[in-house]
Amino acid sequence: MTSLWPIAFITFKEGIRNRAIYGITLFALLLFGATALVATMVPREVGKVSVDMALSTISFSGLLIVLFVGINLMAKDLDKRTIYTVLARSVSRPQYIVGKFLGMVLLITVTTLSLSVMAMAATFILKMTHAEFFTRFSWSMIALSVFLTTLMLILLSAVSFLFASFTSTSFITLVLTIITYIIGQSISGVKALIESPPQALGFTVSPVTMKLVQAAYYLFPNLSLFNIKLQAAHDLPVATSYVVWTVLYGVVYICLAITLAALIFRKKEFP
């Protein structure tokens, strides 16, 4: 346990120093600036559009961090052979994986938190200037949405660790993680679509496709569960039980992915 924290902390520090972080932050800042521009182009629901923009920017920037900073952090140790010096000390391979992952969790949490502060500032300014269009608006719903987005990003990062444990290059990990993200976000929509009656669909779905989609539904993480941007934008009620089950699902999936990653990593042969 004691060896986990130094690895986590070093990983976090390495991530924060990564130049990509600056680029992503600059990009997010530009988008928050654009929020003011786009939201005021909408005649009435300025509040809704600004919340849409703010939350989408947070989750998209977070996604970029998971894809371009997170995956690199894992790969760098292998590429630069620094992993030998770490493992030469009394750190087991599973400990190394878990430590790295904890560092990544820390990095994701800190970056989404700081992005949220910027987003809240942009939204706050718009709320001051267009108070009459912020009738259905709630800070707590925005905070809840940011929390679930953070959990989604951590989950995706855990899956990328799983991929990194058995692929040979970080590029393959990146591609697999992007595919997982796309499938994860759309799988419940696709499942609902193909399970709807053929009359409504306009064509019949072959049983093979049906089985494939159903298999994918249980295999890939259902990332759309963590998406309550629409509810946050309109201050619609979200049941506590929904949040509880979703968080439990996320935590279990993360544990599963990291445990599997540790198991596979134990057997991995280094170059």
Place this chain on the structure above:
Amino acid sequence: MRRLFLIILVLIAGYLHVVFLGKASEEMKKLPQGDDHAFILPSPILKVAALEYQGLASDVLFLNSMAFIGETQERKERPRVKEWEWRWWLKTLDAATDLDPYFFDPYFYANAFLPWDAHMAEETNHLLEKGSRYRNWDWMLPFFIGFNDFFFLQKNVEAVPFLMEASRRPGGEPMLASIAARLAFKENQTETAIFFLEETVRRTDEESLKKIYETRIQALRSIAILEKGVASYKKKFGKLPPTVDELVHRNIINKLPLDPYGGTYFVEQDGKVRSTTSSDLEPYISPAMKSFH
């Protein structure tokens, strides 16, 4: 020396880049190709393709549709917007509200243009009913449905439940009850319509939209004055006036009210006052003129 040469080269290339881009995009406009406004993806596919950014996708679709309306304002030809363009516009708003059914603006703008300019009251009500179902706290959407039912579709009975529904929602109680009551009297149609529209203007903040609605109200007011004149003429002389000028001759009204759309008024055989143009006010266009629209 070499550095200076490189700087000049960069400057020239930069200038040429702008020139060539302009020329090429000018040529691109002439290419035989499909119209930007020709199609819209079906909503289930849009929903899947938007990943977790459905709200944002909805905003983009709506802004697109607003840009289209802005662009048509500068057109010279009449009618400004073709029928298939209105259909595309409705589809875009429908898709935007499939992605985010709680988004108010698409409903609001659909109602401001489609029943009036595109004569698509039925389709608009279909869209508004979706909005009313989701935004169950919003009195405006059932209010609009009620108005369209009454004014464009002449379905007073159908309008009443929507107005009653609107009156139950927070925001518009007192006047909605009286409108629902007015619908029972067929003869006060025009004044009821004015009453409806004044309420809409009161809740509209956008200046350009306000102006459009105010013109509509002005046209209806002119018709209301003439209708009253025709009624008292009939009472006095026992027949309909042959022309609206007759009302001025017989001192029933002081002067003829103006049609803000530039048409002239006349009395139909059934005693109704209609205009030769009033392009926005479909129920008040003479049936003979309707074939032009």
